[in-house]
Amino acid sequence: MTASSPSSEQPGPGVRGSALHRFANPARFLRLARAIQPWLLAITLPCLVAGLYLGLVASPIDYQQKDTVRIMYVHVPAAWMAMFGYSTLAIASAIGLIWKHPLADLAGKAAAPIGAGFTVIALATGSLWGKPTWGTWWVWDARLTSVVVLLFLYLGYMALWNAFEQPQRAAKAAAVLALVGIVNLPIIKFSVDWWNTLHQPASISRIGTPAIDPAMLTPLLLMAVAYLGLFLLLLLLRMRVELAERRVTALQLSRSRAGEAR
């Protein structure tokens, strides 16, 4: 710091610093996103095709559930991604709150609709699996209820982003909700152990000794990788959308300011 800078007339270094912060990082991020995307696609698509083929055609039927076991390949990875999405949201929110990193807030905002989408898939496919195996579309047991709570946490997070005029305040409020909602994640995970639920416990609980045949495990894991790839592709895409919308807002703001000055 030198004494030559007239601090009273110019915008303070904080304003300038935050503007730099806001515009310098996205450029690097966008370059990174463009570099990663083809690789993600190259991993995701083969896994998706192979997972769908093995899951729908080549895998055996379950001796109890018959063909309905094939719903597992779209249901279980969706539930995993629903929880992974919320973890992403919570971590991004924490980084946004602690270090005020604008890209982190944006990552949380971008992750929310994707996570909500996977939660909807998990709930809908679970319902379609429940009818033939349990005899009911829906039951308010601990697992299902806690996943509904997860969906509402996503929706609440998105609603908070839209509830404030200033994006900084919206980001803060949404981030606080995201962090409070973390308590739901272990509840979802352990609900099948803590309570007597209709939902079956995890089939893949210990690495190395899963209670599932390799012929079914392979398509399940392939679909899990494919879902993860789709989630990350969507996350990068939505972050680009959020950045583009932010640039538009900034342009509109500077235009209206220029209009006032004229």
Add this chain to the structure above:
Amino acid sequence: MAEFFAMGGYAVYIWPAYGIAAGVIIGLFVWSWRGLAKAERTEAALGRRQRRRVPKVERT
């Protein structure tokens, strides 16, 4: 082939499950692509109309 689509009599549960999964994921992609295209169009239009260049932020 018909046997495959019948899914051992569980077609009414299995195909909607796969359809919903595909629909939601494809829907998220389409919604995001459209949003990106729209924002970039608006950005380009605003940039063209803007006579004066926005001063670049100085590097410190």
